[in-house]
Amino acid sequence: xxxxxxxxTISHKYSPKFQRNSxxxxxxxxxxxxxxxxxxxxxxxxxxxxxxxxxxxxPHRGIETVTYMIDGILNHYDSKHGTGVLHPGDAQWMTAAxxxxxxxxxxxxxxxxxxxxxxxxxxxxxxxxxxYQDLQKNSMPQKVENGVSAKVxxxxxxxxxxPTLNITPVTMVEFKMAAGSEIxxxxxxxxxxxxxxxxxxxTFGSEHTSGKAGEVLWLGSGNQxxxxxxxxxxxxxxxxxxxxxxxxxEPVAARGPFVMNTEKEILQxxxxxxxxxxLD
Numbered sequence: 667x668x669x670x671x672x673x674x675t676i677s678h679k680y681s682p683k684f685q686r687n688s689x690x691x692x693x694x695x696x697x698x699x700x701x702x703x704x705x706x707x708x709x710x711x712x713x714x715x716x717x718x719x720x721x722x723x724x725p726h727r728g729i730e731t732v733t734y735m736i737d738g739i740l741n742h743y744d745s746k747h748g749t750g751v752l753h754p755g756d757a758q759w760m761t762a763a764x765x766x767x768x769x770x771x772x773x774x775x776x777x778x779x780x781x782x783x784x785x786x787x788x789x790x791x792x793x794x795x796x797x798y799q800d801l802q803k804n805s806m807p808q809k810v811e812n813g814v815s816a817k818v819x820x821x822x823x824x825x826x827x828x829p830t831l832n833i834t835p836v837t838m839v840e841f842k843m844a845a846g847s848e849i850x851x852x853x854x855x856x857x858x859x860x861x862x863x864x865x866x867x868x869t870f871g872s873e874h875t876s877g878k879a880g881e882v883l884w885l886g887s888g889n890q891x892x893x894x895x896x897x898x899x900x901x902x903x904x905x906x907x908x909x910x911x912x913x914x915x916e917p918v919a920a921r922g923p924f925v926m927n928t929e930k931e932i933l934q935x936x937x938x939x940x941x942x943x944x945l946d
Contacts, residue, residue, distance in 0.1 A: 672855055672894040675886035676875035682713060682882060690717040696781065696862055696882055702918040706858055707834045707911045709784040709918070709925060716778050723769045725944060726762035727935045728792040728925040730785040730833060733758040733770065734819070734840075734907065736864060738778030744768035745945055746796045755803035757819045757838070759830055764793045765935075765944045781862070781907070787833050788914050789927045799830060813847030813900075816840075821910075823851045836911040843868070843900035851908065852895045855888030859910025861896075866904030871896060877906075885910070 682694035696711035709729065714720075723743075733740070733752065740752040744760065745767040752758055760768065772778040801819050807826040808817045816823065820830040821837030828838075837853050843866075853859060860882055861870060867878035874897070877883045888894035898906070919926050924935040938944040 670891065670893065671852060672889050672891040673872035674888060674894050674896045675873050676871040676877075676883045677886040679875065679877060679881050679883045681880050684713075684715075688720070691715070691720045697783075697860075699920070702786075702920075706913040706915065707786045707836070708858070708860075708909065709786050709920065711781060711783045711862075714778070714780050714782065716772055717776070718772045718774055721769055721771065723767050724923055725765060725767050725939055726760075726923045727765045727944075728787055728931075729762050730787060731758075731760045731762065732783040732785060732820075732836075732838065733760075734781045734783075734838075736779040736781065738776040738780070739773040740770055740776075740778050740780065741773055742768065742770050744796075744798060746798060750798075750800050752800070753803075755840075757801040757803075759799040759801060759820065759832075761787075761797040761831075761833060763787065763791070763796050763833070765938070766796045766798075767945065783909065784925070785834050785836055785911060786914055786918065786925060789916055791833050792926060794833070797831065801828075801830060813844035814849045815842040816849065816851070823853070824849075834911055834914065836909065839908045841898065841904070841906050841908065843898070843904045843906070845900055845902050845904075848897070848899040850895045850897045852893050853888075853910045854912070855891035855894040856912060857888065857894075857910040858913050859885045859908065861885075861898075862907045862909075864905040864907065866900060866902040868898060868900040868902070868904045868906070870898055874899070
């Protein structure tokens with residue numbers, strides 16, 4: 667083992683609580699909004715179970731949204747790039763930046779199970795051009811070895827690099843692991859990150875912290891070393907998502923679908939949306 671690699675611990679874990687918002691929408695906060703510094707560069711993550719009709723067309727500015735499909739079929743439309751369809755195991759990376767209007771809706775008759783992560787963007791790039799990327803599961807870099815399938819949707823891990831374009835550097839990996847298998851992925855030491863167990867159970871980090879389906883495990887500090895790693899071992903067949911990103915360290919002003927650095931910029935976003943210059 668490389669002596670310069672720092673072995674991450676798990677700092678804390680918790681189980682998101684699902685709440686019923688309507689007859690067609692149940693959700694849980696995997697990352698609750700408002701704890702900007704603690705979760706930097708991640709703003710929030712929702713775990714949604716929904717049918718068609720939950721969300722109408724709405725705007726975003728100043729963020730990237732990352733949608734990962736667990737189950738069901740999702741239709742997507744946005745004002746810059748037209749339409750797309752996501753199937754189980756696919757993901758979507760939408761860079762709202764200066765502004766987009768979009769809608770994500772379950773296909774008719776489908777009950778969709780998905781994760782949506784909001785990633786912050788540094789101040790100097792918040793007003794850059796919008797971008798949309800479909801990350802289809804079969805086109806993502808993948809390695810299957812010793813009972814572990816690792817699929818990289820963003821960033822690099824253990825020699826695999828995704829072609830995904832990011833403003834804020836983010837590593838996003840799906841692991842499907844057979845009982846008894848293990849892997850020790852490496853991520854940059856300064857990154858903030860977490861694991862979300864979707865199925866099964868295992869142990870995580872240098873102290874072998876237990877984690878099971880429905881639990882979020884936050885990584886302890888990487889101690890600012892260049893490279894760190896996370897020991898992951900499956901006790902049962904396990905499906906787990908890893909997200910890690912480079913903290914931005916800037917003030918956050920957030921209201922509704924807009925995330926900027928100051929209240930003045932938030933008011934400008936609402937004004938732009940009202941007066942028709944939002945998408946110029």
